[in-house]
Amino acid sequence: MTQDFVTVADYIVVGGGTSGLVVANRLTEDPNVHVLVLEAGQDTTADPRVNIPAFWQSLIGSEVDWQYKSLPQEGLLGRSVKEPQGKGLGGSSAINAQAWIAPSQAGIDAWAKLGNSSWNWASLVPYYKKTHTLNIPPDQATVDHLGIDWVNDEYRGSSGPIQVSFPGVVQNPFGKAWVDAFRGMNKATTGDPFSGNSIGGYSNSATIDPVNKVRSYAGTAYGLPALQRPNFHLVTGLTVQKILFDQASGKAIATGVQGTVQGELKTFNACKEIIIAAGAFNTPKLLELSGIGNRDLLTKYGIPTIIENSGVGENMQDHLASGISFEVADGAMTGDSLLRQEPEALQMAQQLYAEYKAGTFTSGGIQSHAFMVVPEFEVAEGQRRQSELIAKHPPKPEDADHYNIVRSLIENPNEASAAWIVFQAQSSLHDKDRGFMGGQLLPGNHASLGVLQCHPFSRGSSHISSADASAAPEINPRYFSNPIDLEIMARHMQALEALRNTTELACLFKPGGKHLEVAKKYLIDTAGTSYHTCGTAAMLPKDKGGVVDEKLMVYGTGNLRIVDASIFPVIPRGNIQSTVYAVAERAADIIKG
Numbered sequence: 001m002t003q004d005f006v007t008v009a010d011y012i013v014v015g016g017g018t019s020g021l022v023v024a025n026r027l028t029e030d031p032n033v034h035v036l037v038l039e040a041g042q043d044t045t046a047d048p049r050v051n052i053p054a055f056w057q058s059l060i061g062s063e064v065d066w067q068y069k070s071l072p073q074e075g076l077l078g079r080s081v082k083e084p085q086g087k088g089l090g091g092s093s094a095i096n097a098q099a100w101i102a103p104s105q106a107g108i109d110a111w112a113k114l115g116n117s118s119w120n121w122a123s124l125v126p127y128y129k130k131t132h133t134l135n136i137p138p139d140q141a142t143v144d145h146l147g148i149d150w151v152n153d154e155y156r157g158s159s160g161p162i163q164v165s166f167p168g169v170v171q172n173p174f175g176k177a178w179v180d181a182f183r184g185m186n187k188a189t190t191g192d193p194f195s196g197n198s199i200g201g202y203s204n205s206a207t208i209d210p211v212n213k214v215r216s217y218a219g220t221a222y223g224l225p226a227l228q229r230p231n232f233h234l235v236t237g238l239t240v241q242k243i244l245f246d247q248a249s250g251k252a253i254a255t256g257v258q259g260t261v262q263g264e265l266k267t268f269n270a271c272k273e274i275i276i277a278a279g280a281f282n283t284p285k286l287l288e289l290s291g292i293g294n295r296d297l298l299t300k301y302g303i304p305t306i307i308e309n310s311g312v313g314e315n316m317q318d319h320l321a322s323g324i325s326f327e328v329a330d331g332a333m334t335g336d337s338l339l340r341q342e343p344e345a346l347q348m349a350q351q352l353y354a355e356y357k358a359g360t361f362t363s364g365g366i367q368s369h370a371f372m373v374v375p376e377f378e379v380a381e382g383q384r385r386q387s388e389l390i391a392k393h394p395p396k397p398e399d400a401d402h403y404n405i406v407r408s409l410i411e412n413p414n415e416a417s418a419a420w421i422v423f424q425a426q427s428s429l430h431d432k433d434r435g436f437m438g439g440q441l442l443p444g445n446h447a448s449l450g451v452l453q454c455h456p457f458s459r460g461s462s463h464i465s466s467a468d469a470s471a472a473p474e475i476n477p478r479y480f481s482n483p484i485d486l487e488i489m490a491r492h493m494q495a496l497e498a499l500r501n502t503t504e505l506a507c508l509f510k511p512g513g514k515h516l517e518v519a520k521k522y523l524i525d526t527a528g529t530s531y532h533t534c535g536t537a538a539m540l541p542k543d544k545g546g547v548v549d550e551k552l553m554v555y556g557t558g559n560l561r562i563v564d565a566s567i568f569p570v571i572p573r574g575n576i577q578s579t580v581y582a583v584a585e586r587a588a589d590i591i592k593g
């Protein structure tokens with residue numbers, strides 16, 4: 001536990017995770033501004049499980065994870081899904097898979113269309129750049145092997161704190177085969193994904209320092225440098241239970257927070273603002289525990305209502321993911337022996353990493369990526385069939401705005417409806433609730449071809465399950481509650497078969513088509529979260545279910561803001577950490593004024 005005995009600061013940031021550390025770092029650039037960060041987890045910046053890129057999965061279910069789980073999901077035949085969230089300095093950026101993936105312009109412009117006129121693609125581009133530095137491999141052989149011919153300097157971060165590099169190496173045949181397969185299908189990326197206007201296959205980058213081959217994340221890139229400043233204060237091991245308000249002026253003014261540290265209830269006061277950055281599950285939970293939410297729900301748990309807002313905890317969005325593992329041809333390298341913790345493989349990987357910063361420890365396993373349209377919907381006749389399919393499932397009136405926005409994205413012929421990846425090891429998704437890796441590890445070497453949704457129609461919720469702050473929230477993502485999501489994802493799963501059979505990739509797999517109904521059944525049995533939950537305290541007009549306004553201020557309050565993934569009105573395509581960082585960078589500028 002880190003103890004900093006400051007109990008009053010200009011700003012209190014609840015949650016020292018991805019967004020919280022960005023904002024706290026930027027605010028303390030002014031030496032006269034004192035910021036106190038309160039983080040429930042511990043400082044794990046020296047923990048090798050956090051720092052070594054390949055170990056991220058070992059943190060799921062550990063003390064660095066809140067270990068949440070969804071309610072049984074009707075759309076998954078009653079299956080519950082694990083919903084990991086990071087708990088410790090750096091939050092989920094300390095346990096994530098490190099893939100650095102771009103949103104699309106249309107996906108971010110949708111935020112403006114939903115009523116946030118100052119939040120569009122143009123407004124966020126400078127912040128994607130500000131947060132990262134893209135390191136291109138220094139040798140031409142690696143650049144050629146990974147097909148990195150698309151980098152556009154207009155969108156490339158060159159001095160941001162998060163170091164982004166390419167985990168693919170020339171020794172690994174999958175990198176080249178992936179790019180060549182997409183080139184062969186005439187589906188190589190149409191540009192730099194961070195231009196916001198590309199689809200197709202490419203070698204993706206990851207938040208990994210290119211020199212030391214360690215995770216680059218909010219904890220080390222924003223947290224540790226800020227800790228050197230006398231005006232940055234941090235308490236770890238403290239779970240905030242409640243925000244305190246003064247309502248004398250008619251507007252709720254947040255004066256402080258209460259939380260327990262080592263069994264003792266403590267109060268911390270803010271002179272200016274309280275900034276919530278507790279993540280997509282814990283942010284709505286904290287609002288509700290503090291009296292901001294649906295009155296009926298608060299009354300049920302005996303919590304006095306300070307601000308009535310039934311949008312709190314609603315609008316939850318996530319990307320479902322699934323994949324199929326195939327045995328690879330003899331000689332192809334994969335991470336399976338490490339997953340099985342085979343001593344010889346571990347020893348060799350450890351040695352390679354320690355001596356040369358090389359080998360399987362240097363990657364989170366995701367280095368080849370593609371943004372794809374359903375192949376059968378690419379042509380005009382297919383687009384018509386897709387529109388008919390969507391029209392069969394009209395929204396309820398309260399879902400119309402969200403439905404229409406998602407529909408416009410899905411029907412845009414230049415917009416992907418799923419991301420395809422190759423994960424270089426088995427993913428035992430049949431093993432019910434174990435998540436991506438499963439528990440029953442198979443012998444042999446595998447690679448998994450995976451699909452992640454880009455623009456789901458289905459939305460869910462996350463609410464308190466008790467007035468007790470230590471109780472887990474009730475998470476109901478309502479996966480596949482809109483049947484179109486299953487229709488689209490199943491078609492992508494089918495298309496993976498054709499990808500595997502391309503000349504370039506087929507030679508890397510042992511020989512082994514899925515009918516659409518089989519693909520649907522497979523998805524219902526196996527799909528799980530790709531860990532991208534957001535939207536549960538959305539930036540939207542209040543009468544459209546909004547919780548914060550365009551300045552990220554909680555409606556009805558004068559100085560309580562939210563800066564984390566909860567505020568996303570619509571989930572961007574692809575893995576969301578780049579947008580979490582960009583939003584937090586912009587939030588810091590908004591707060592600075």
Ligand SMILES: Cc1cc2nc3c(=O)[nH]c(=O)nc-3n(C[C@H](O)[C@H](O)[C@H](O)COP(=O)(O)OP(=O)(O)OC[C@H]3O[C@@H](n4cnc5c(N)ncnc54)[C@H](O)[C@@H]3O)c2cc1C
Binds near residue numbers: 018039576580
């Ligand atoms: C396992 C996993 C893999 C992922 N992989 C990828 C990937 O490869 N690429 C990608 O782009 N994205 C990925 N993501 C998603 C991405 O990492 C997250 O969306 C992002 O980090 C969320 O940032 P945040 O600031 O909203 O929340 P977090 O980073 O989760 O921060 C919230 C912080 O608040 C703290 N907190 C919560 N409640 C309280 C409280 N009451 N009091 C005090 N502190 C509190 C938490 O402990 C945590 O540190 C992954 C996420 C996970 C969980």
